[in-house]
Amino acid sequence: MSSTVPLPAITTTTVTASFPTSPPTSHNHLLLQPDRAAFLIDKSKSIHHLLQIHAALLRNGLDRHPILNFKLQRSYSSLRRLDYSLSLFNLTHNPNVFFWTSIIHSHTLHGLHQQALIIFSQMLENGVDPNPFTFSSILKSCPLQPGKALHSQALKFGFDSDVYVRTALLDVYARSGDIVSARQLFDTMPEKSLISLTAMITCYAKHGNVDGARKLFEGMEERDVVCWNVMIDGYTQHGEPNEALALFRQMLSAKVRPNEITVLSVLSACGQLGALESGRWMHSYIENSGIRFNVHVGTALIDMYCKCGSLEDARLVFDRITDKDVVAWNSMIVGYAMHGFSQEALELFSRMCKFGFHPTDITFIGVLRACSHAGLVAEGWDFFRSMKDKHGIEPKIEHYGCMVDLLGRAGFLDEAYKLVESMTIEPDPVLWGTLLGACRLHGNIALGEHIAESLVRNGLANSGTYILLSNMYAAAGNWDGVARMRTMMKDSGVQKEPGCSSIEVNNKVHEFLAGDLKHPKSKEIYVMLEELNLRLKSHGYTPQTDIVLHDIGEAEKEKVLTVHSEKLAIAFGLISTQPGTTIKIVKNLRVCSDCHTVTKLISMITGRKIVVRDRNRFHHFVDGSCSCGDYW
Numbered sequence: 001m002s003s004t005v006p007l008p009a010i011t012t013t014t015v016t017a018s019f020p021t022s023p024p025t026s027h028n029h030l031l032l033q034p035d036r037a038a039f040l041i042d043k044s045k046s047i048h049h050l051l052q053i054h055a056a057l058l059r060n061g062l063d064r065h066p067i068l069n070f071k072l073q074r075s076y077s078s079l080r081r082l083d084y085s086l087s088l089f090n091l092t093h094n095p096n097v098f099f100w101t102s103i104i105h106s107h108t109l110h111g112l113h114q115q116a117l118i119i120f121s122q123m124l125e126n127g128v129d130p131n132p133f134t135f136s137s138i139l140k141s142c143p144l145q146p147g148k149a150l151h152s153q154a155l156k157f158g159f160d161s162d163v164y165v166r167t168a169l170l171d172v173y174a175r176s177g178d179i180v181s182a183r184q185l186f187d188t189m190p191e192k193s194l195i196s197l198t199a200m201i202t203c204y205a206k207h208g209n210v211d212g213a214r215k216l217f218e219g220m221e222e223r224d225v226v227c228w229n230v231m232i233d234g235y236t237q238h239g240e241p242n243e244a245l246a247l248f249r250q251m252l253s254a255k256v257r258p259n260e261i262t263v264l265s266v267l268s269a270c271g272q273l274g275a276l277e278s279g280r281w282m283h284s285y286i287e288n289s290g291i292r293f294n295v296h297v298g299t300a301l302i303d304m305y306c307k308c309g310s311l312e313d314a315r316l317v318f319d320r321i322t323d324k325d326v327v328a329w330n331s332m333i334v335g336y337a338m339h340g341f342s343q344e345a346l347e348l349f350s351r352m353c354k355f356g357f358h359p360t361d362i363t364f365i366g367v368l369r370a371c372s373h374a375g376l377v378a379e380g381w382d383f384f385r386s387m388k389d390k391h392g393i394e395p396k397i398e399h400y401g402c403m404v405d406l407l408g409r410a411g412f413l414d415e416a417y418k419l420v421e422s423m424t425i426e427p428d429p430v431l432w433g434t435l436l437g438a439c440r441l442h443g444n445i446a447l448g449e450h451i452a453e454s455l456v457r458n459g460l461a462n463s464g465t466y467i468l469l470s471n472m473y474a475a476a477g478n479w480d481g482v483a484r485m486r487t488m489m490k491d492s493g494v495q496k497e498p499g500c501s502s503i504e505v506n507n508k509v510h511e512f513l514a515g516d517l518k519h520p521k522s523k524e525i526y527v528m529l530e531e532l533n534l535r536l537k538s539h540g541y542t543p544q545t546d547i548v549l550h551d552i553g554e555a556e557k558e559k560v561l562t563v564h565s566e567k568l569a570i571a572f573g574l575i576s577t578q579p580g581t582t583i584k585i586v587k588n589l590r591v592c593s594d595c596h597t598v599t600k601l602i603s604m605i606t607g608r609k610i611v612v613r614d615r616n617r618f619h620h621f622v623d624g625s626c627s628c629g630d631y632w
Contacts, residue, residue: 034065041071047079066092070099077106097123097131105137117146132162139168147172163189167196174203194220198227205234210243225256233265241269242509245278260291267300271307274586274613275504279304280313295321299328306335309584309611309618326357334366339618340627342374361393368402372409373617375631380406401431408438409631413447429460436468437590445472456488463489463496475546501565501587505576512568521572528571529562535605536598544594561594566612570602573610582609590615596632600624 037057044050054072057063069092076085089095089103100123107116120138123130135154139147151169154160160169166189173182186192186200197220204213210231217223217231228251235244248266251258258266263286270279283301286293298321305314318324318332329352336345349367353359359367364387371380384403387393400423407416416435420427432455439448452469455461466489473481489496502511510519519525545557566587573583591599591614603610604624612619620627 034062034068037062037065037068038071041068041075044075044079047076047081050075050079064093070102073099074102074106077102077109080110082106082110082112095128097128097134100128101131101134101137104134105140108137108140108142111141113142113146120150130157130159132159132165135159135162136164136168139165139172141175142172144172144176144178147176163191163193167193167199170196171199174199175206177203177207179203179207179209194222194224194227198224198230201227201234202230205230205237208238210234210238210240223254223256225259225262228256229259229261229265232262232269236265236269236272239272241272241275244269245273245275258285258289258291260294260297263291263297264300267304271304273502273504273509274308274584275507275509276305276308276310276584277504277507279308281507283313293320295323295325295328299325299331302328302331302335306331306338307613309339309613309620311335311339311341326352326360326363329357330360330362330366333363334369337366337369337373339620340373340629340632342370342376345370346379359391359393361387361396361399364393364395365398365402368399368406372402372406373628373631375406375410377406377410377412397425397428397431400425400427401434404431404434404438408435409441411442413438413442413444417447429455429462429465432460433462433464433468436465440468440472440475443472443475445476448472456492461492461494463494466494467496471547474548497589499565499587499589501569501585503569503573503583503585505573510569510572512565512572514565514568515563516565516568519568519572521575524575525568525571528575529567532567532571532574532602532605533562536601539601539605541598541601544592544597547592547594564592564595566591566595567598570599570610574606574608580607582611585610585612587612587614591619591632596626596630600626 037053037060040053041050044053050072054063057065057068057072062068069088073085073088073092076082076088085106086103089099092099100119104116104119104123107113107119116138120130120134123134130153135150135157139150142150147169151160151172154165154169159165166185170182170185170189173179173185182200182203186196189196197216201213201216204210204216213231213234217227220227228247232244232247232251235241235247244265248258248262248269251262263282266282267279270276270282279301282304285291286297286301291297298317301317302314305311305317314332314335318328321328329348333345333348333352336342336348345366349359349363352363364383367383368380371377371383380403384395384399387395387399400419403419404416407413407419413435416438420431420435432451436448436451436455439445439451448469452461452465455465466485470482470485473479473485499514500511502509504510512519516522543558543561545554545561548557548560566585569585570583573585577583591612596619599610599612599619599621601624602608603621607623610621612621617628617632619632
């Protein structure tokens with residue numbers, strides 16, 4: 001924040017436009033007085049009307065009137081005719097600081113920061129000193145580097161202590177992630193306005209310090225919808241959806257009216273949690289609160305319903321959107337793909353292209369996932385190659401990951417490995433983990449060991465790397481290998497991510513860890529599990545103890561399997577909901593083969609539909625079968 005930093009040299013051409021040679025003349029016959037002309041300019045709501053007034057000013061010799069010219073300049077800009085506004089400014093003789101500030105402000109409002117900086121430099125060259133409003137105008141949405149240079153200029157002119165200038169500078173540093181500079185400015189502000197507090201909260205929330213943001217938020221005497229939105233979105237974006245929903249409820253209790261930004265964040269939080277009841281309540285709130293149903297709100301609803309397991313509701317919303325954009329199409333395609341409805345996803349992709357929409361990289365993530373979940377290897381290759389050849393889209397790491405998943409699931413491990421080796425971009429641990437998972441699925445220990453050793457050697461191994469290899473060793477009865485993996489995990493400080501499953505009942509999300517005893521209804525849950533276990537065995541169920549990574553007896557292994565988190569969540573759902581009600585579970589990890597088998601049988605025994613969203617996809621269990629066809 002030195003006072004000697006010069007403004008950056010910028011070579012962007014400012015575009016001007018001439019006024020129409022024959023503007024409308026319905027006001028030409030009027031004998032206008034300046035006061036009447038000023039009133040008409042202020043009340044003008046269309047460019048057509050403003051041009052009529054301008055023509056009348058010319059006929060009445062008022063075209064050089066400084067106040068009227070100033071008002072005209074601002075009105076042209078507000079009606080999105082910045083070219084007219086700039087032409088008028090260029091015709092102004094010896095414009096003062098207010099004219100300069102106005103035209104700078106107009107450019108920043110239209111996102112033309114480079115041109116605004118050029119005009120600011122021209123103002124200084126013309127010997128016109130800026131005022132505090134000039135700085136607060138040019139700093140609006142300004143990038144960091146020019147913002148630092150303008151900070152130097154503000155210091156030079158002695159305006160750095162002005163509350164508006166200081167708040168604008170704080171916003172520059174906060175938006176750019178320069179938390180240290182932002183906090184220095186914030187701490188030295190004698191008065192902390194709602195705007196400056198919101199800027200600092202935004203800075204913290206955007207960069208993951210939600211606790212710091214919440215501390216400032218709680219200390220605010222006044223809160224508007226903007227600061228509530230920033231805080232709710234901060235929780236949503238950084239993996240704390242429960243906190244986001246709790247804060248939204250507080251917002252409603254505080255009688256603060258939500259807007260479109262609020263509902264987008266809340267719907268995202270509902271989607272993360274798989275909280276369908278809360279999401280449906282939010283949908284109803286949108287319909288009855290006057291919040292406009294547009295493509296952005298519609299797309300957020302599609303995303304929420306897909307992630308909460310209700311494709312039917314998602315499709316109803318999709319069909320209702322009249323001004324669909326490619327993002328809306330993508331959301332529905334990805335939704336079908338994550339649920340394993342591959343044909344529906346591919347058919348929708350075909351329709352999208354027929355309607356003239358150009359696919360994006362996100363579109364192809366959905367399409368390739370659809371191929372992967374259905375084992376459509378040839379089709380997947382065709383789509384992958386068409387990205388660049390037909391649509392000019394360079395495949396990203398995510399697209400390679402989809403292809404590796406597709407090939408790996410289908411058993412083409414060597415082909416998948418060759419694809420990874422041939423990549424022009426560096427494969428990440430997620431991609432290697434996908435291939436490692438395929439090795440485990442098909443029992444290729446040799447390739448799995450080769451990949452794992454490479455990851456460990458290059459410092460890219462995570463808990464998933466060790467767990468997948470441990471699973472392979474356990475399945476082969478190689479307990480020495482399992483023990484070696486545990487030792488390596490411990491030595492490297494890597495901890496296994498615990499399995500966690502959640503279920504929403506009566507608008508409240510209940511979470512369970514494996515072997516959880518903390519829930520108030522734990523006793524009833526375990527009684528239901530015992531009852532289920534007896535009924536499962538009477539239907540021929542045999543626990544898949546080979547997947548347990550501990551070298552313990554068979555009875556102990558069975559107990560370990562019985563208390564997996566999704567089984568606890570299902571048991572809670574059975575004792576907490578009416579017979580026939582669909583049970584929806586969200587799990588943070590991939591569902592294991594034993595739980596998959598058990599859930600199929602429970603759906604048949606209880607007559608319940610059970611929907612499970614795991615890390616990879618959705619499983620719809622009905623009458624003893626799963627929508628994935630046991631291919632997941």
